[in-house]
Amino acid sequence: MLSCGIDVGARTVKVVVLENGRIRGRAIRVAGLQVEDDVAAALKEAAAGEVRTIVATGSGREAVKEARQRPTGITCAARGIHFLLPEARMVIDVGAEEGRAIQCEGGRALNFAVNEKCAAGAGTFIETMSRTLEIAVDGFGPLALQSTKLVPMNAQCAVFAESEVVSLIHEKTPKQDIARAVCDAMAGRIGSMCRRLAITPPVALVGGVAKNTAFVRALENDLKTDLTIPPDAEYVSAIGAALIAAEEH
Amino acid sequence: MDFETFRRHGRGRHDYARDWKKRTGGKVVGTFCTYVPEEILAAGGVLPVRILGSHEPADDAEPYVFGMFCPFSRDCISQAIRGRYDYLDGTVLAQTCLHIRNTFWSWQKVNPGRFHYYMCFPIKVQSPRAVDYATGEMRAFRAAFEKWLGRPLADAQIRDAIRVCDENRALLEEIYGLRKDPHPPLTGREAMEMVLAGQLMDKREHNQLLRQALAALRTRRLERDPGVRLMIVGSEDDDTEFIGTTEELGCTIVVDEHCTGTRYFLNRTPDDPDPMRALARRYVGKPPCPSRDWDARTRTDRTLQLARDYNVQGALLVQQKFCDPHELDIPAIKSTLERNGIPTLFLEFDVTIPFGQFRTRIEAFLEMIRAEALF
Numbered sequence: 001m002l003s004c005g006i007d008v009g010a011r012t013v014k015v016v017v018l019e020n021g022r023i024r025g026r027a028i029r030v031a032g033l034q035v036e037d038d039v040a041a042a043l044k045e046a047a048a049g050e051v052r053t054i055v056a057t058g059s060g061r062e063a064v065k066e067a068r069q070r071p072t073g074i075t076c077a078a079r080g081i082h083f084l085l086p087e088a089r090m091v092i093d094v095g096a097e098e099g100r101a102i103q104c105e106g107g108r109a110l111n112f113a114v115n116e117k118c119a120a121g122a123g124t125f126i127e128t129m130s131r132t133l134e135i136a137v138d139g140f141g142p143l144a145l146q147s148t149k150l151v152p153m154n155a156q157c158a159v160f161a162e163s164e165v166v167s168l169i170h171e172k173t174p175k176q177d178i179a180r181a182v183c184d185a186m187a188g189r190i191g192s193m194c195r196r197l198a199i200t201p202p203v204a205l206v207g208g209v210a211k212n213t214a215f216v217r218a219l220e221n222d223l224k225t226d227l228t229i230p231p232d233a234e235y236v237s238a239i240g241a242a243l244i245a246a247e248e249h
Numbered sequence: 250m251d252f253e254t255f256r257r258h259g260r261g262r263h264d265y266a267r268d269w270k271k272r273t274g275g276k277v278v279g280t281f282c283t284y285v286p287e288e289i290l291a292a293g294g295v296l297p298v299r300i301l302g303s304h305e306p307a308d309d310a311e312p313y314v315f316g317m318f319c320p321f322s323r324d325c326i327s328q329a330i331r332g333r334y335d336y337l338d339g340t341v342l343a344q345t346c347l348h349i350r351n352t353f354w355s356w357q358k359v360n361p362g363r364f365h366y367y368m369c370f371p372i373k374v375q376s377p378r379a380v381d382y383a384t385g386e387m388r389a390f391r392a393a394f395e396k397w398l399g400r401p402l403a404d405a406q407i408r409d410a411i412r413v414c415d416e417n418r419a420l421l422e423e424i425y426g427l428r429k430d431p432h433p434p435l436t437g438r439e440a441m442e443m444v445l446a447g448q449l450m451d452k453r454e455h456n457q458l459l460r461q462a463l464a465a466l467r468t469r470r471l472e473r474d475p476g477v478r479l480m481i482v483g484s485e486d487d488d489t490e491f492i493g494t495t496e497e498l499g500c501t502i503v504v505d506e507h508c509t510g511t512r513y514f515l516n517r518t519p520d521d522p523d524p525m526r527a528l529a530r531r532y533v534g535k536p537p538c539p540s541r542d543w544d545a546r547t548r549t550d551r552t553l554q555l556a557r558d559y560n561v562q563g564a565l566l567v568q569q570k571f572c573d574p575h576e577l578d579i580p581a582i583k584s585t586l587e588r589n590g591i592p593t594l595f596l597e598f599d600v601t602i603p604f605g606q607f608r609t610r611i612e613a614f615l616e617m618i619r620a621e622a623l624f
């Protein structure tokens with residue numbers, strides 16, 4: 001019996017298929033203009049048989065017409081992290097367009113905070129900055145880790161932060177120091193969002209930005225706690241949705 | 250009873266006021282803040298009209314009200330600039346936060362009204378001297394108003410206006426009380442439309458409508474599932490669209506703690522041989538605005554009491570962006586409610602609201618409460 005969770009995010013569509021409580025298939029696709037087509041393709045790639053129930057989540061969840069339920073990403077991330085890392089009491093999810101922190105227990109969200117104000121607290125910020133610095137997104141973290149000098153940066157706003165980066169470039173500040181400043185500033189923003197809740201370890205970090213090692217280190221320093229990045233971290237909400245789908249049987 | 254009547258009065262507030270002027274030949278005075286004693290204005294045959302938001306972008310506010318003042322103060326001045334309130338003969342402010350004071354002063358530059366009165370009102374209503382102070386200010390306001398009207402007011406006229414306003418408060422309280430029912434006979438949006446309409450129309454007419462509404466509500470049954478019972482807490486809030494859209498997500502706002510809601514009408518005027526002192530006692534004793542609630546924060550316990558009385562499962566804490574008085578109160582209210590098992594969701598309001606962003610957060614909040622209820 002297959003149940004399926006689909007997480008339609010701002011940047012990607014993620015599909016997870018569960019069979020008897022185990023991951024049977026998964027797929028990730030870039031979300032284009034025709035999200036319905038991307039969902040169908042990802043579903044085809046991930047599903048090895050007849051899917052019984054679909055639950056959709058994420059900002060584009062309305063696009064999944066056949067979904068039995070459409071819970072929010074917050075509820076799904078709390079469910080999903082319980083599957084991946086049952087001991088986690090907090091999950092920080094930093095995706096392309098949004099950052100959020102969720103206090104959780106036993107698969108339930110107890111409280112949450114969302115950074116909705118500005119791109120300076122989400123993955124697109126790092127993408128924009130890597131364009132400005134003319135380096136690959138994947139190389140951003142490793143480069144920042146080479147830095148030996150702290151450069152303060154005030155990333156209250158992505159637009160102002162970009163002009164700050166441009167002046168640092170003009171001042172011939174080494175790229176690795178600028179990259180680190182960007183990671184530190186973004187971690188500062190995500191950290192203050194988390195502090196709107198209490199920091200309750202063990203803390204898991206998920207979402208695309210978890211791949212950026214310099215950001216992870218900066219956030220650990222800011223929160224003064226270790227962060228665990230579970231395997232399949234980008235699928236956490238899709239897994240949560242699939243678990244909810246399984247309950248529908 | 251057509252419950253849409255209240256909505257129509259809210260939407261057509263300017264037409265109502267202009268029409269009222271034509272019908273009665275009377276004057277209309279705008280009020281800033283719930284501490285303006287409307288009774289004195291009404292006793293002189295003047296229609297008090299609360300200045301509320303329009304929820305249209307307020308870019309033209311810029312040379313008059315600083316960009317980092319609250320959206321409500323900017324929305325108000327913007328409407329004056331656009332001439333929406335040109336029918337007003339004056340405005341009265343009861344001293345409150347700096348943001349709305351700025352709007353009050355700027356207003357006089359752009360609005361043709363003649364009578365603009367800045368009423369001092371104790372900023373510490375807990376002071377044992379607050380009633381004496383407020384009594385003196387009530388007298389000063391009455392005298393200035395009489396001078397502008399060109400005739401003195403009789404105490405009997407003021408007492409009559411007090412009676413009408415108290416009846417209004419009692420009716421609203423009774424209607425709100427029906428929302429304690431597990432299946433409230435009216436939505437939060439309808440309740441807000443009702444209480445707002447009363448701040449825009451002739452109280453006697455409003456009382457008449459409220460009496461009809463009350464009778465109809467006693468037997469009314471809404472087809473919708475009330476879902477999660479929420480309360481909404483914050484400053485000035487006239488965003489009925491927000492309440493309506495929120496309620497479509499599977500909840501009902503069963504009570505509010507807003508200066509346009511319960512803080513406007515809960516409590517009555519005590520008996521006092523001196524009507525000015527009676528008014529002072531009523532206004533000093535009303536549920537306080539956070540800018541006057543010193544030294545103890547009594548609003549916190551009152552909010553908790555309301556939450557309990559209305560059996561709420563969660564609270565939306567809304568704040569007008571940059572509003573200092575409420576920024577100060579929210580942490581205390583949040584921790585008090587949460588300590589008592591009532592989860593909260595903080596939302597920051599602007600002149601217009603990005604409902605798409607709010608939507609996911611409200612849905613997640615409701616999912617959290619529903620999951621909690623299952624355990």
Ligand code: SF4
Pocket residue numbers: 319320321322346347348349484485540569571572573574575
């Ligand atoms: S109390 Fe807050 S919302 Fe009300 S006018 Fe002042 S700053 Fe604005």
